[in-house]
Amino acid sequence: MFTPDVFTPHTFTPYQELDALLADLVREVRGILGDTFVGAYVQGSFALGAGDLHSDCDFVVVTTVPPRGAAEAGLRRLHDEIPTRPGHWAGELEGSYADACSLRDASGLGTPWLFCDHGHRELARDTHCNTLHTRWILRNHGIRLAGPPVADLVDAVDPEALRAGMRTMLPGLLDELRTWARFDLAWTQRYAVATYCRMLFTVRTGEVASKRGALEWARATLDPAWRPLLTQVIEDRERGWDPADPPRPGSMEAMYAFAAYVESLARGD
Incomplete structure (x- = not known):
């Protein structure tokens, strides 16, 4: 004991x-x-x-x-x-x-x-x-x-097991998110982008980052074309969770495109 x-x-x-x-x-x-x-x-x-x-x-x-x-x-x-x-x-x-x-x-x-x-x-x-x-x-x-x-109490975690787990989960992320989150909310758009960043960070590094840490990493590391989306998600965190707050115009479309991009990177396309 x-x-x-x-x-x-x-x-x-x-x-x-x-x-x-x-x-x-x-x-x-x-x-x-x-x-x-x-x-x-x-x-x-x-x-x-x-x-x-x-x-x-x-x-x-x-x-x-x-x-x-x-x-x-x-x-x-x-x-x-x-x-x-x-x-x-x-x-x-x-x-x-x-x-x-x-x-x-x-x-x-x-x-x-x-x-x-x-x-x-x-x-x-x-x-x-x-x-x-x-x-x-x-x-x-x-x-x-x-x-x-x-x-x-906790043994070291195999980084390859972390990577494999994220690769397995990535293709079903949006479907899983739909089971409990509303897609007419700004919060959901931010959560999805941040989660894709966290999962890709793990695939690339074999480690785990916070949402903010993964977003900052992605903004500095990925194709600069995604910086406006990643900056929007970082800056809009201050809006918090509001059931009456809709996504910014065009932000859901950008999220779907980013999801496809991250999935392709994780596959090695």
């Missing part, structure tokens, strides 16, 4: 409110999980140094065994209550409760973890966070809130 470190508030993100919420989360989760608690870590955009007020905060809590029974019920009550708290960040947490065995390496892919979806109050068992890119971020940049160094 690991002995978690004590979490010190106002240390890990640029936002004191978020740090305080993370401190509360760790304290309450440890109380619920007891000696099955291993550690808690921030991954995603904040771990990659790109988190801002338009980001959610991605976390992974590691356990000795998957939460069941009273522990699962306690976590469900906690995540039903957190979004009712005051402040911006209470509705911006997203993450999973991963047992240490299935988190260790790629052999655990496909194992559903208890998952808190951004903006939702009901936990589900899902593979959303059980990916190679989550493991890569945790291993290389994860922020330790409590517990052992994350390198003790």
Whole structure:
């Protein structure tokens, strides 16, 4: 059994409110999980140094065994209550409760973890966070809130496996996006372009970048003809998610053309 470190508030993100919420989360989760608690870590955009007020905060809590029974019920009550708290960040947490065995390496892919979806109050068992890119971020940049160094829990990720995974996912990205996002929103156009950049970055480098980092990389690296689109996506991030905000004229057409371009690069055409 690991002995978690004590979490010190106002240390890990640029936002004191978020740090305080993370401190509360760790304290309450440890109380619920007891000696099955291993550690808690921030991954995603904040771990990659790109988190801002338009980001959610991605976390992974590691356990000795998957939460069941009273522990699962306690976590469900906690995540039903957190979004009712005051402040911006209470509705911006997203993450999973991963047992240490299935988190260790790629052999655990496909194992559903208890998952808190951004903006939702009901936990589900899902593979959303059980990916190679989550493991890569945790291993290389994860922020330790409590517990052992994350390198003790997650093995190094094979860069060729990362590349292969992105090549497999790229052709179906827009179809997958249509299953949960509206294509009459400016947010969706920006999300799609940024995600294509992230996936191509991984194909090219065998590493993982934030959305902003991948967009900046693409703007500096790809054909200059795409710079206006990439600049628009970077600058429009400040518009945030607005269900009444339509895409800029011509921006969806540019997104579709960019998608085809990225897919051709990934294929080596």
